[in-house]
Amino acid sequence: MKRKIPLLPLRELIVFPHEVVPLFVGREKSINALEEAMAADRHILLCAQKKAKVNDPKPEGIHDYGTIGTIIQLLRLPDGTVKVLVEGKSRAKIEEYLDTGRFFHVEAEEIEASKVTPDDDPELAALMRSVQATFENYVKLNKRVPPELAVSVQSIDNASRLADTIAAHVNFKLAAKQELLETESVRARLEKLYELMQNEIEILQVEKKIRTRVKKQMEKNQKEYYLNEQMQAIQKELGSQDEFKNELAELEDRIRRKKMSKEATERLKKELRKLKMMSPMSAEATVVRNYIDTVLALPWNERTEDKIDIEEAERILDEDHYGLEKPKQRIVEYLAVQALVKKVRGPILCLVGPPGVGKTSLAKSVARSTGRKFVRVSLGGVRDEAEIRGHRRTYIGAMPGKIIQGLRKSGSTNPVFLLDEIDKMSMDFRGDPSAAMLEVLDPEQNVAFVDHFLDLDYDLSEVLFVCTANSLHTIPLPLRDRMEIIELSGYTDEDKLKIAKQYLVPKQVELNGLEGVEIQWSDSAVKELIHHYTKEAGVRSLEREIASVLRKLAREHVKEPKKKKTFKVDAKLANKLLGPRKYRFNRAEETDMIGMANGLAYTPMGGDLLPVETTITSGKGKVTLTGQLGDVIKESATAGITYVRSRSLALGLEPDFYEHVDFHLHFPEGAVPKDGPSAGVTIVTSLVSALLAAPVRKDVAMTGEINLRGKVLPIGGLKEKVLAAYRAEIKTVLCPRENEKDLHEVPKNVMKAIEFKFVESLDEVLRVALAPLPEDHPNQSLRAFLLGESEAKLDDWREVRDWMKQRKEQEDRARETARESGQHGPH
Structure with missing residues (x-):
């Protein structure tokens, strides 16, 4: 049966059907063939190379006969190689090479195993018994083959399987094994196997005699000398060198020349001694070798010289980024201090700001201006503490953490190390990675940072760590305490x-x-x-x-x-x-509106106008809030209603007015989540306007947190909020008195265009925000309140209520008259 299948060339190894073999694969073509097989049915053709030293064999350099195998397990090792466990299934012959580019893809003819049993052919049964008996003798002479194998071979009643099982375990030359693989006839294969085993038995018997005779004749020193001479003679005869021994010598030389800490040098010498006693093909040897390579690859004393040129650094920073004065100033300060002090511990800077303002690119500019190497590690989505501190070597596939990997990549002990998206880390059952960052980002502790994989002290004190984050509230307080926070606001x-x-x-x-x-x-x-x-x-x-x-x-x-x-x-x-416009900025209303107040909000996209609408209907004091609101903004609305109730007499309201009406507060753009305390003054202004039928000025916007005593408390994000008011063509902005100090961040052209009113109480807010009352407005004492002359009387609320009722009846009558005459009613 013909089939198309990926081909894996083998060096100095032949796999027989029914044999399970571990393979270490490192060549790119071979890895591609394995990946193709894994993506299909896990079947792969295993053929031996004619010359083992050829790294990139051509089709003519590969034997035509091989074994179709099934991939049982595939494991990627840290050094890029792949360990794969393969089980041989059947013989096959290559008919045609379909593709030799990314990997060898061939069309092969699968050779079915003979189904003749010993019961059908007495001569075959005799031949099988002879082979089994010979193999038993071979096992007795060769100590490397486990005796249990001889027992299991006795129980095999399939002639083809018997021949393949014995051929896989007897120490034949590769050419002989290939000849056995290519022999399709079972009888011929058994005869050939019998002949080869007899030769091996004779050699083993001679070797046994030599060993016995030599053992009696020589002393311990002579024995060691003889064995060394024998090994050298065999190597010379075969023309091969002990590659593993050469690698060990090379590692020993690298350890001797590498400048490291005393602890690291001693540890590597100890690991090398351990490696010398291991088999080069053992799994433990791979782990030890990988550990030694990792420690040697780390920069222990390699560092770049800092460019201490303040003017050049300022020029580079200005060339790469417009604005961002605070972080630029901090970098220049660091360089100035370094020019005066020989060794200064690397600061830990945290750039916080909305997406797209240049946090990551600023870190690259820092590296360019200081002449340091640049390393970036993204922490977004990291949930495993071992990704920061590394895995212990007891785990399969263990590797160092992101910090050590980054330093290895940079090749310098003093790079600019960017920890991107530090606020996006989270925790689960595998630990809290933000807790592991505490040691990394603490100048007092990172002098002796310990990675679990290395298990050695490593000095991070010269590294210039730069972290980036979109928001501070998701960063744990202990971690935030270790960093110097530099806030980057949005661009105007x-x-x-x-x-x-x-x-x-x-x-x-x-x-x-x-x-x-x-x-x-x-x-x-x-x-x-x-x-x-x-x-x-x-x-x-x-x-x-x-x-x-x-x-x-x-x-x-x-x-x-x-x-x-x-x-x-x-x-x-x-x-x-x-095409059509995608967005619009909220604009102020064209006229003064009752129950509509303009607030100012800070969003990840910058500032925006946040209108608040309030409608009063008859009811029993129910409060409805709509507009996808968070818990904090809901609490602000509750506090605002409580404040209005407490000031009912001053505003000309009955003490129990809330028992006869329902409040509906709505924040437009319901698809956008809204939260935070700074909408407090806007909510109260909208409520008072709706209750007293007093219009709110269309050209006024406001921001501020409130308490139950009517005090206006400070807020954050003033610059972004003022810019939003500027875009919406607002003329007057009401801000908390304590935020007056933040106005230095606002651009000068915006300062000229907007009038700022700094307030301390809600009374001041209402007096500025509410528009002059109409001439026919019955609540004249409210007019006096807004002018700051006196407080309103209780009877005024009843007059306002009656006036609003009469006005609504007039509008209804006018609308009815217009409908009857075919005209549109008043809006």
Whole structure:
């Protein structure tokens, strides 16, 4: 039966049917063949090479006969080799090589085993008995073959299986074994096997006689000398060298020359002594060899010289990144200190900010400006503590942790080591990796960092660790305490415009092959992309949209390559190429509205306007909150309602007003999750406006946390929130008094365009946020409250309620009249 099958060439080894053999595979073609077999039915053809030393054999250098085997187990070792356990199934002959590129793919004819039994052929039965008896004699003389094998061979009643089992375990030359494999006739195979075993038995008997005679004649020293001479003579006769012995000598030389700690040198010498006593093919020898190689590959004293040029470092940092003054300043400070102090411990910096603001690329610039090697390790999704500290050598496939692997890759003891996405680590039953990071990122402890695989002290004090994170609250407090936090806020629209023109457009023009084409980008085109095709704090999506526009221009250019054309990219063309707008920024209302207040929110994408709507209906005091809200913002709403109840008399409300009405507070854009305490002042303003029918000023936005006593507490993310108000064309922003110190981060052009009111109490908020009341508004004492002259009277609430009822009846009558006359009613 013909079949297509991947081929695995073997060196100095022949596998017979029914034989289970472990193989160590290191050649790329052979590994590819194994992967192909694993992806199919696990069957692979095992054929011996004619010359074992040939690393990349051709089809003519491989025997035509081989054995089809089944892969029982496949294990990838840390050094890149593959250990595979194969069981021979049947003989096969190669008919044709189908492919010799990535791996050998052949068409082979499977040779079925003979089904003749000893019962059918008495002569075959006699031959089998002779072979079994001869093999028993061979086992008695050869101590390397276990006696149990002779017992199991006696029980084999299949002639073909008997011949293959014995051939696999007798120490024949490779040529003889190949000849047995190629012999298809069972009878001929048994006869050949019988002849070969008789020769081996004669040799073993002679060797036994020699050993007995020599043992009696020589003393201990003579015996050692004789054995060494005999081994050298055999090696010389065969023309081969003991490769394993040469490797050990090479390792010994490398250990002697490598400058390491005293502890590491002693450990490697001990491991080498252990390796010398092992068999080179044993699994333990592979583990020890891998350990020695790993320790020798580590940089113990290799380091790069730091470039202590402050001006050059500033130039590189400014060249690579626009803005980001805080982290740049910190790096320059570090270099200045290093210029004055000979050895300074590497700081642990943590860059925190929204996606796309340049945290990872900034770390690369740090490496470039300091002249250090750069290593990046992503910690996103790491849940196993052993990935940081390494696995103990008792485990199969053990390897060092990410820290030691990164240093091995860098080849330097003082690289810039980027720990990316440190806030994305999590824990499970395998341990807490963030706890393992405590030792790595503590300048007092990382002088003697211990990796479980190495089990040696390793000095990390010269490494400049840079961590990146999107948020701080997911980083455990002890780990956060060990790092110097540098917060990177989102870019303003002006920043994005400059970054796009200076960095992103030239970069994407080059990447899209448009360097020779004249392309003129207008500011309006970039602003169109910023405002309506991206919604982010960084510039990653902006770069993608710029690339998308350029790809479409590239297509136009390729259609008419000879025609020299100038592309003028403006907002209209960008809109045409990219299709309908994807996003819109929340805008302020066109008129002052009752129950609608503009809040300011901080999101991972930057700041945004957060409107809050409140509707009052008759009911029994039920409070409904909608808009996908978190627990903290719900608590702010509850606190706001409690505050309004406590101030009912001052606002002209009946003390039990809440027992007769239901409140519905709604936060639009329900698909976007919202949380945090800073919406407190907005909620109270919206509530008071709805209860008292007092409009909220359309050009006012506010932010601030509240307590039950009406105090306005400080918030975070002021810069992003103010930028959102600027985009929404808000004229006045209400902020907590304690946040006045944060205004230095706000761009000057924004400061000029917005009037800031710093408040300490909700009374101040209401007096600024609520619009002047209509002339016919009955609650004149509320007008006095808003002006700060006096507090409202209790009777005013009843008048407001009656006035709102009369106004609603008038609107209903007007709507009814309009419907009867075929006109639209008032809106």
